[in-house]
Amino acid sequence: MTRPTPISGFPEFLPAEQLVFDRVLATIRATYERYGFTSIETPAVERRDTLVARGGDDKEIYTLSRLTTGSGSTETELALHFDLSVPLARYVAQHADGLVFPFQRAQIQKVWRGERPQAGRFREFYQADLDVVGRGRLGLTYDALLPAVISDTLSAIGVGPFCIRLNHRQLLQGWATGAGLPAALVPAALRVLDKLEKIGIDAVRTQLTSTCGLNPARVTTFLELATASRPGTQVLDDLAAGALPLNAALEQGIQELQDVTATMQALGVPDTHYRLDLSVARGLGYYTGTVYETGLQAFPTLGSICSGGRYENLAEAFGPERFPGVGMSIGVSRFVPALMAAGVLAPAAATCAPVLVTTLRQTLRAETFRLGAELRQAGINTEMYLESDRLGQQLRYAARKGFVLVAIVGEDELAAGVVRVRHLATGTEQVWPRDTWTADVRRWLAEPA
Amino acid sequence: MTRPTPISGFPEFLPAEQLVFDRVLATIRATYERYGFTSIETPAVERRDTLVARGGDDKEIYTLSRLTTGSGSTETELALHFDLSVPLARYVAQHADGLVFPFQRAQIQKVWRGERPQAGRFREFYQADLDVVGRGRLGLTYDALLPAVISDTLSAIGVGPFCIRLNHRQLLQGWATGAGLPAALVPAALRVLDKLEKIGIDAVRTQLTSTCGLNPARVTTFLELATASRPGTQVLDDLAAGALPLNAALEQGIQELQDVTATMQALGVPDTHYRLDLSVARGLGYYTGTVYETGLQAFPTLGSICSGGRYENLAEAFGPERFPGVGMSIGVSRFVPALMAAGVLAPAAATCAPVLVTTLRQTLRAETFRLGAELRQAGINTEMYLESDRLGQQLRYAARKGFVLVAIVGEDELAAGVVRVRHLATGTEQVWPRDTWTADVRRWLAEPA
Numbered sequence: 067m068t069r070p071t072p073i074s075g076f077p078e079f080l081p082a083e084q085l086v087f088d089r090v091l092a093t094i095r096a097t098y099e100r101y102g103f104t105s106i107e108t109p110a111v112e113r114r115d116t117l118v119a120r121g122g123d124d125k126e127i128y129t130l131s132r133l134t135t136g137s138g139s140t141e142t143e144l145a146l147h148f149d150l151s152v153p154l155a156r157y158v159a160q161h162a163d164g165l166v167f168p169f170q171r172a173q174i175q176k177v178w179r180g181e182r183p184q185a186g187r188f189r190e191f192y193q194a195d196l197d198v199v200g201r202g203r204l205g206l207t208y209d210a211l212l213p214a215v216i217s218d219t220l221s222a223i224g225v226g227p228f229c230i231r232l233n234h235r236q237l238l239q240g241w242a243t244g245a246g247l248p249a250a251l252v253p254a255a256l257r258v259l260d261k262l263e264k265i266g267i268d269a270v271r272t273q274l275t276s277t278c279g280l281n282p283a284r285v286t287t288f289l290e291l292a293t294a295s296r297p298g299t300q301v302l303d304d305l306a307a308g309a310l311p312l313n314a315a316l317e318q319g320i321q322e323l324q325d326v327t328a329t330m331q332a333l334g335v336p337d338t339h340y341r342l343d344l345s346v347a348r349g350l351g352y353y354t355g356t357v358y359e360t361g362l363q364a365f366p367t368l369g370s371i372c373s374g375g376r377y378e379n380l381a382e383a384f385g386p387e388r389f390p391g392v393g394m395s396i397g398v399s400r401f402v403p404a405l406m407a408a409g410v411l412a413p414a415a416a417t418c419a420p421v422l423v424t425t426l427r428q429t430l431r432a433e434t435f436r437l438g439a440e441l442r443q444a445g446i447n448t449e450m451y452l453e454s455d456r457l458g459q460q461l462r463y464a465a466r467k468g469f470v471l472v473a474i475v476g477e478d479e480l481a482a483g484v485v486r487v488r489h490l491a492t493g494t495e496q497v498w499p500r501d502t503w504t505a506d507v508r509r510w511l512a513e514p515a
Numbered sequence: 516m517t518r519p520t521p522i523s524g525f526p527e528f529l530p531a532e533q534l535v536f537d538r539v540l541a542t543i544r545a546t547y548e549r550y551g552f553t554s555i556e557t558p559a560v561e562r563r564d565t566l567v568a569r570g571g572d573d574k575e576i577y578t579l580s581r582l583t584t585g586s587g588s589t590e591t592e593l594a595l596h597f598d599l600s601v602p603l604a605r606y607v608a609q610h611a612d613g614l615v616f617p618f619q620r621a622q623i624q625k626v627w628r629g630e631r632p633q634a635g636r637f638r639e640f641y642q643a644d645l646d647v648v649g650r651g652r653l654g655l656t657y658d659a660l661l662p663a664v665i666s667d668t669l670s671a672i673g674v675g676p677f678c679i680r681l682n683h684r685q686l687l688q689g690w691a692t693g694a695g696l697p698a699a700l701v702p703a704a705l706r707v708l709d710k711l712e713k714i715g716i717d718a719v720r721t722q723l724t725s726t727c728g729l730n731p732a733r734v735t736t737f738l739e740l741a742t743a744s745r746p747g748t749q750v751l752d753d754l755a756a757g758a759l760p761l762n763a764a765l766e767q768g769i770q771e772l773q774d775v776t777a778t779m780q781a782l783g784v785p786d787t788h789y790r791l792d793l794s795v796a797r798g799l800g801y802y803t804g805t806v807y808e809t810g811l812q813a814f815p816t817l818g819s820i821c822s823g824g825r826y827e828n829l830a831e832a833f834g835p836e837r838f839p840g841v842g843m844s845i846g847v848s849r850f851v852p853a854l855m856a857a858g859v860l861a862p863a864a865a866t867c868a869p870v871l872v873t874t875l876r877q878t879l880r881a882e883t884f885r886l887g888a889e890l891r892q893a894g895i896n897t898e899m900y901l902e903s904d905r906l907g908q909q910l911r912y913a914a915r916k917g918f919v920l921v922a923i924v925g926e927d928e929l930a931a932g933v934v935r936v937r938h939l940a941t942g943t944e945q946v947w948p949r950d951t952w953t954a955d956v957r958r959w960l961a962e963p964a
Contacts, residue, residue, distance in 0.1 A: 070565070070609040070833055073593065076558035078606070080613045081620070084555050100891050102868035102898025106533050109525035109639050110559065110625065114582070116519070124582040131580065132629045133563070133573040133594070144522065145582070157527070160519040164529045166865060166916045168902060171530070176559065180581045190558050200902075207880070207901040332881050334888060384519055416615060419551035431656070432781050439783060442549050449551025452656040453617060453649075467615045 075181070075189030077399070082413035082468070083406060090223050090402050090411065094194045095174055097219040101211070103172040103196055108153040110176070111144040119383050120152040126179040146178040150195040151352075151380075151393065158199055159384035167201035168208070174398075191399030199380055199391035206322060209356040209376055210329030212394045216360065216372055217339045225401065226410055227363040230372070231343035232326065235353050237305075237319025238344070244313050245284035253351055254278060259292075260347040263369070267293055284310070292344035299327045301342040326356055354378040358394055362401060364410070371401045415468025419447035420511050422469040424460045426476045433475050437485065441473075444504035446511070465490055470511060524630070524638030526848070531862035531917070532855060539672050539851050539860065543643045544623055546668040550660070552621040552645055557602040559625070560593040568832050569601040575628040595627040599644040600801075600842065607648055608833035616650035617657070623847075640848030648829055648840035655771060658805040658825055659778030661843045665809065665821055666788045674850065675859055676812040679821070680792035681775065684802050686754075686768025687793070693762050694733035703727060705796040708741075712794075712818070716742055733759070741793035748776045750791040775805055803827040807843055811850060813859070820850045864917025868896035869960050871918040873909045875925045882924050886934060890922075893953035895960070914939055919960060 072078075079087055095105065117127055129145040147153050150173045158165065174194040181187055196215060198208040213230045220228050238259070242252045258273045267289055275282045291301055291309055305320050323342060330340060348357040355376030362368055374394030381389045405411040421441055425434045434450050441448040449469070451460045457474070464472045474486040485503045488495045489510065498506045521527070528536055544554065566576055577595040596602050599622045607614065623643040630636055645664060647657040662679045669677050687708070691701045707722045716738055724731045740750055740758055754769050772791060779789060797806040804825030811817055823843030830838045854860040870890055874883045883899050890897040898918070900909045906923070913921045923935040934952045937944045938959065947955045 068833065070562075070605045072609070073558065073560065073562065076560060078557050079555070080610060081553050081555055085553065088554060088556075099867045099896050101887075102866055102871075102896060104530050104534065104865065104867045105537060106528070106530055107537075108527050109522065110627070111522065111525060111639070113519075113522065118582070127582045128579045129582055130577045130595070133567070133576045133578055146579070156519045160521070161529060166912060170866075170898060178559070190560070203902075205902045211899070211901060329880075333884050384517065416553065417551055417619075418548045418553045422551075431778075435782050438550075447548050447551060449619060450660070452660060453652075453654045463615060 075183035075187075077188055077190070077403070080416070082416040085415070085418060086406055086411050086413050087398075087402050090398060091174060091192065091194070093222050094219055094396060094398070095172065097222050098172040098194075098196055098215065100218075101170075101215050103170045103215070105172045105174065106157065107173065107175060108147070108150070108157055110146055110178075112147050112153060112156060113143050114145045115143070116156055116383070117145050117148065117152060120155065123148075123179075126181055128178050128180055148179045149177055150175060150193050150395065151197075154195070154197060154199070154393075155381045155383065155389075158389055159381040159387075162201070162387070162389075167199065168204060169197075169199045169201075171195075171197055171199070173197075188399055191397070194396040194398050195393060196374075196395070197380075197391050197393035199389050202388055202390075204390045204392065206325055207329055209322070209326045209392050210333060212374065212392055213340060213358060214330055214333040214335050216358075216394050216396070217335045219396070220360070220372070221339075224411065225362055225371075225405060228339065228360055228371075229363065230340040230358055230360045231346050232323060232340060233342065233344055233346035233357050234319035234323050235348075235355055235357060235375070236315045237323065238347060240313050240316025240319060241284070241288055241310055242280065244311055244316060245281040245288070247278060247280055251278060255280065256347040259345060262292070262345045288344065297341055298337050299324070299342050301344060302327070322355060348373065348375055352377050356392065362405075364408075365401065365404055368401055368404055370397075372396045415470075417449060417467045417469060419449045420470040421446055421448045421473060421507060422460075422464045422467075422471075423448060423450045423473045424457060424464075424475075425451055425454070426457060426474065428454055430475060430477070430480065433480055437473050437475060440504050441507065444508065446504065446507060461488075461490075471507060473507075524632035524636075526637055526639070526852070529865070531865040534864070534867060535855055535860050535862050536847075536851050539847060540623060540641065540643070542671050543668055543845060543847070544621065546671050547621040547643075547645055547664065549667075550619075550664050552619045552664070554621045554623065555606065556622065556624060557596070557599070557606055559595055559627075561596050561602060561605060562592050563594045564592075565605055565832070566594050566597065566601055569604065572597075572628075575630055577627050577629055597628045598626055599624060599642050599844065600646075603644070603646060603648070603842075604830045604832065604838075607838055608830040608836075611650070611836070611838075616648065617653060618646075618648045618650075620644075620646055620648070622646075637848055640846070643845040643847050644842060645823075645844070646829075646840050646842035648838050651837055651839075653839045653841065655774055656778055658771070658841050659775045659782060661823065661841055662789060662807060663779055663782040663784050665807075665843050665845070666784045668845070669809070669821070670788075673860065674811055674820075674854060677788065677809055677820075678812065679789040679807055679809045680795050681772060681789060682791065682793055682795035682806050683768035683772050684797075684804055684806060684824070685764045686772065687796060689762050689765025689768060690733070690737055690759055691729065693760055693765060694730040694737070696727060696729055700727060702800055704729065708794060709796040711741070737793065746790055747786050748773070748791050750793060751776070771804060797822065797824055801826050805841065811854075813857075814850065814853055817850055817853055819846075821845045864919075866898060866916045866918060868898045869919040870895055870897045870922060870956060871909075871913045871916075871920075872897060872899045872922045873906060873913075873924075874900055874903070875906060875923065877903055879924060879926070879929065882929055886922050886924060889953050890956065893957065895953065895956060910937075910939075920956060922956075 127145050177193055178190050239252050242255050255278045262270050274280045274285045346359045353375035357375035359370035360372035376392040379388045380391050423434050423437045425431055438448050438450040472488045479486050483500050484497050486497050579593045626642055627639050688701050691704050704727045711719050723729045723734045795808045802824035806824035808819035809821035825841040828837045829840050872883050872886045887897050887899040921937045928935050932949050933946050935946050
């Protein structure tokens, strides 16, 4: 008989906060769908081998077992997915012949990682993934479509000022090999670069020159370009003008980024919503072309809330067929609690219904039912208070829960064929005839608060 | 390098089926919200002790562990929830002071049970729960509200003819004790009754008389009442007229069911959507009053797709405070695949967008972007085909994916300021001026197929 306590790393919300979180999820989904990205959902589990093979961290993967193992149990092979990319790869490989390519897919689900819980990091959290996967090939235009959709989505949520930072793995590869690094050591150098925000420019410079053995002058020039606060695509102009000695990989990266950003402009992405950033490396070996990270200007400590990139072959673990693609993922659980706490996404009511219909007395209950039905019929979410309590208690309930309007019918109103409606925030009351009152309610609800 | 195979008991859908499933979930949620039932979401996990204490079957509970245990790991205590009732109980006990009672909550989530997979039974499945929980008390009107909401919800989904069957635990209790059974043995008798559909009336009669020791004549009368195909509330009339010898519990059950069904009628529930059924026992000891099961007339082998009941105290495992409530839960994963297979809920397109905008040539891409933006602006989900393929291939893609309309702009259309739109199913084409075409598209989409 103990009062339950929260489980660390597994967040849950009170109803008012949950409504905000769910509205964010619904906005993401609706915006993804507006561009034709159709949702799939995969099981919470994958085979353990699938997850481990795709770079899952053993210490973070939750495996399943049963308290008492029955006969024929196979769950020892199963584990909770830690992202939605591995499930997508498995899904595409498994169902390739049932899918139509280019496959534009959205996927908004919980994922689980046994990380040490810390601020903004959870063990259970939501990701909202967006990918376009081709069969054998996928054009570069999709590398511009994805940040365009993300720009629309973040604007629709109302996250405040944000910036999608773009870079290109070939560009980084070309620079690093041009600065004297053998190709095999490039991933290690990129992992160093990836820590720029965390460890600072001096530590990165030291590691790149002494540990990785990169040409110190080239490292300095590169880090100047990477950390200069230049808007839009100006860094590309510098590069094209020879700020770094060119080679094939570097030129490919520059050219593709020029193409991608020109297409983003044609797609109408406001130029305040993105810029080139040579320090974006994306630790994962997985990416081969364009890479993305996204920061909220007012919440720099949150880190990237939407990352992704172009990959050469999604499903290489599952067969010889090549499925190139490009994807981005919004880390919903990463930023929504912070934006709620800051009032940017403020919880309001603890109910999804703006109207409460009260019951003045048991004999008027049928009238309560009729009023409720009329509002629901008019498309207005409506709760009916069905306990036999005094009106004062019903109004206190309405205020605590955050209803906007309360409908009251007593014997006088019933006899006169009217409904009394009270606006809780202002205390104003209106009395409307029964045959038009739902339109009046809708009008009052539409008025600015 | 092996092609992945499905994991038994963990279903997943292709996009066209997923769209049907998601539409069902969205309809359930919207209808619950129409009555003011506000969604909460709890983590996928609860503490193991919480689940076991609340009647979880050891063999069915999935516990979590990590592949490699890090320091400070506490996951050995965690397990996946097997329903949404235990999480609700824990949530109410944990957050009672942050909630407003009566607490009208919806909860639509996956749950996991390590059952042996069989037709219609999965190890991972969706439940859509609806509960009203009081603090200290909860009026009987809510016992009628819940089946009213469920009736609306199932109608809105379009499941075909269904019937919510009501019974009352006190009525069963009163009958069983009246037929000579000590109160302590009543649960065992109800578990026998619960198997009526599975083992048949003769086996139930035998077990109730010889094993449980119930009065044979009373068993016969009861089973006649329980299996008679009487519409609506007629069984209640028989009981009130003395078909079984009355006692306090029996009378309480009859009276509450009379009240509940009268309220359901006042709430406008069509009388074809519910009836009394004395054979509904609900195996769980948990329920103390009204109980519900729901069958689809055209799919009798599915069993109950929506069950629930009144409970005396939701959170008794967590403290002395009493939280009575009433709940029902739709087993979404139980019936949607069967209804899809039968064509009652038929998958159509593999895309959430009705319109595809094609790209005739690279130089016209900016025009493709503009057309897409105009449709999206008009609130129409629109995919843009962004590969440089011939029109024929783009049309085959559109047909395979199930788009309704395809927008085509070549140089002629661009020069003339028009858009050519093809209706894929009929092959008809329309040419519309650019300044009004989105309204034309909307009109064409609204026409019956």
